[in-house]
Amino acid sequence: KNEVEQSPQNLTAQEGEFITINCSYSVGISALHWLQQHPGGGIVSLFMLSSGKKKHGRLIATINIQEKHSSLHITASHPRDSAVYICAVRIGNYGGSQGNLIFGKGTKLSVKP
């Protein structure tokens, strides 16, 4: 069973388009992370949020705890945004296996010039 589901799996966009990637989860969580995996393989953390909305540059992450859903938005997309975007959830506080992250399979984004 997949506790973290992302959609779409693949997304192709034209430069300048507004992009939305969705993440749904089936368990109670203490935090949700969005990460970016570059084509070369490196992974960087974009956001950690437990409520509301966060913004960094052209990236916006929102979470609705009641609906168990989060979205990652990219405004004015650019080819350099091409990457795999990964959603991960933390169940409970840190301690034993309960505090670790459960990862989605990722959404592969390709932005064409």
Add this chain to the structure above:
Amino acid sequence: NAGVTQTPKFQVLKTGQSMTLQCAQDMNHNSMYWYRQDPGMGLRLIYYSASEGTTDKGEVPNGYNVSRLNKREFSLRLESAAPSQTSVYFCASSLTGVQPQHFGDGTRLSIL
């Protein structure tokens, strides 16, 4: 500031061989993690270390051992490699268990 450094970046092994993947962080983080990433699957936790001197199993620990050598270093050992362990391995660290994790560049491991 190097962040999280993993060595080697690539490795090919034969079934039954052993090897150790090295990971070091220079951010004074307390928590460190080893993940594997397989095609079509999300990252899966192999082992983690909440603090120096402690290690715990994650989701897929079978066939692996770890050592938290000191606060900086966390190694992953395959005692008798199997083809099912062909994967990309990532080491990560975080200041505490609830802070964002910083990842190394990964080790691509193939077992023939």
